[in-house]
Amino acid sequence: xxxxxxxxxxKHTKFYSEDDNIxxxxxxxxxxxxxxxxxxxxxxESESESDGKRRSRPANLNxxxxxxxxxxxxxxxxxxxxxxxxxxxxxxxxxxIVSKLEEIAKVVxxxxxxxxxRISLEGSREGVKxxxxxxxxxxxxxxxxxxxxVKKKAGDKGEYEEFCERELRPGLRPLMLPGTCEPSRxxxxxxxxxxxx
Amino acid sequence: xxxxxxxxxxxxxxxxxxxxxASQTAFSVSEVEALFELFKSISSSVIDDGLINKxxxxxxxxxxxxxxxxxxxxxxxxxxxxxxxxxxxGDFVRALNVFHPNAPQEDKISFCFKLYDMDGTGFxxxxxxxxxxxxxxxxxxxxxxxxxxxIILDKTFSEADVDQDGKIDKSEWHNFVTKNPxxxxxxxxxxxxxxxxxxxxxxxNSEVEEIAT
Numbered sequence: 001x002x003x004x005x006x007x008x009x010x011k012h013t014k015f016y017s018e019d020d021n022i023x024x025x026x027x028x029x030x031x032x033x034x035x036x037x038x039x040x041x042x043x044x045e046s047e048s049e050s051d052g053k054r055r056s057r058p059a060n061l062n063x064x065x066x067x068x069x070x071x072x073x074x075x076x077x078x079x080x081x082x083x084x085x086x087x088x089x090x091x092x093x094x095x096x097i098v099s100k101l102e103e104i105a106k107v108v109x110x111x112x113x114x115x116x117x118r119i120s121l122e123g124s125r126e127g128v129k130x131x132x133x134x135x136x137x138x139x140x141x142x143x144x145x146x147x148x149x150v151k152k153k154a155g156d157k158g159e160y161e162e163f164c165e166r167e168l169r170p171g172l173r174p175l176m177l178p179g180t181c182e183p184s185r186x187x188x189x190x191x192x193x194x195x196x197x
Numbered sequence: 198x199x200x201x202x203x204x205x206x207x208x209x210x211x212x213x214x215x216x217x218x219a220s221q222t223a224f225s226v227s228e229v230e231a232l233f234e235l236f237k238s239i240s241s242s243v244i245d246d247g248l249i250n251k252x253x254x255x256x257x258x259x260x261x262x263x264x265x266x267x268x269x270x271x272x273x274x275x276x277x278x279x280x281x282x283x284x285x286x287g288d289f290v291r292a293l294n295v296f297h298p299n300a301p302q303e304d305k306i307s308f309c310f311k312l313y314d315m316d317g318t319g320f321x322x323x324x325x326x327x328x329x330x331x332x333x334x335x336x337x338x339x340x341x342x343x344x345x346x347x348i349i350l351d352k353t354f355s356e357a358d359v360d361q362d363g364k365i366d367k368s369e370w371h372n373f374v375t376k377n378p379x380x381x382x383x384x385x386x387x388x389x390x391x392x393x394x395x396x397x398x399x400x401x402n403s404e405v406e407e408i409a410t
Contacts (some may be wrong), residue, residue: 072268
């Protein structure tokens with residue numbers, strides 16, 4: 001399925017059910033990590049509508065959402081050697097996160113699309129696996145804290161990792177809380193184990 | 198189609214009849230055979246005995262056989278229904294069945310409850326959730342202060358623990374998950390729909406094809 005040949009003409013339609021309705025998603029609008037996979041979806045939708053500004057009410061994360069971030073729960077590791085997501089906690093408001101991303105996108109001439117708290121950055125260079133596309137999603141953890149999640153949606157893994165190392169992470173670092181550790185390895189070092197924050 | 202008496206092939210250790218497994222699950226016979234290809238590669242990676250042990254499971258998930266992980270341990274324990282410390286092919290298929298996109302929601306909700314009920318008391322206690330949350334924070338890039346952790350736990354339990362007894366029982370869990378369907382995201386593997394494409398070597402090994410010759 002990774003091979004472009006298989007994808008020719010293939011329309012991957014995903015369905016999700018919410019509140020007893022079945023919705024289908026067009027691939028280019030939202031992908032399988034749709035509906036800001038976090039709890040409190042109703043708050044996410046109704047608040048943004050009632051505010052009249054469909055802008056930036058992020059979806060809320062509860063304890064189980066956080067726990068489910070663990071790669072130990074992700075059996076997709078059995079099937080693919082995918083790029084891991086990256087997450088960090090910030091005290092910055094959504095608008096500041098978004099404008100930081102805009103800055104970064106501008107520097108590398110990536111296009112940026114935004115739908116509520118979900119941002120897509122896309123490069124123009126056609127690599128072997130197509131243009132690098134990165135999804136950034138913002139969630140609310142507490143009234144003072146947001147969680148920013150970054151993952152590769154399309155493109156070459158090496159290119160993605162390079163982009164994260166050289167542009168994305170340094171650009172976002174000012175927003176990260178002090179003491180945020182750099183995610184360089186799979187196995188936490190001894191000091192990380194003790195530092196539970 | 199499949200024939201029960203296909204004894205032409207010598208039995209591979211850990212290999213249950215794919216037709217029987219297919220009839221018990223949402224998988225077709227070809228899909229079970231494709232899963233067998235996956236199972237073979239995982240179960241032979243450290244000890245070639247037709248069974249997946251904890252190290253092999255860790256190797257498959259993390260590409261690191263020594264990586265201990267609280268959550269992977271929970272999943273392993275639930276796959277290992279006979280509690281023998283190893284997962285056989287039948288266990289593997291039946292457990293993965295719950296993760297199939299077409300598997301009943303009830304099964305997913307139930308499996309997920311057991312996952313979080315670490316000590317198997319039939320309740321998800323606040324202390325258990327705190328322990329899991331701290332474990333998650335240790336292994337991830339996320340760092341949170343103690344009082345933030347308490348705020349998150351308070352928020353979660355005020356929504357989930359309706360009778361406010363400090364723990365979430367099965368029916369509270371059921372209601373909570375129904376209101377927050379994203380919590381079941383970890384319980385579905387879209388890859389399972391494409392399994393025969395991901396593991397095409399089954400085509401050459403298929404019992405069904407051999408019968409024709």
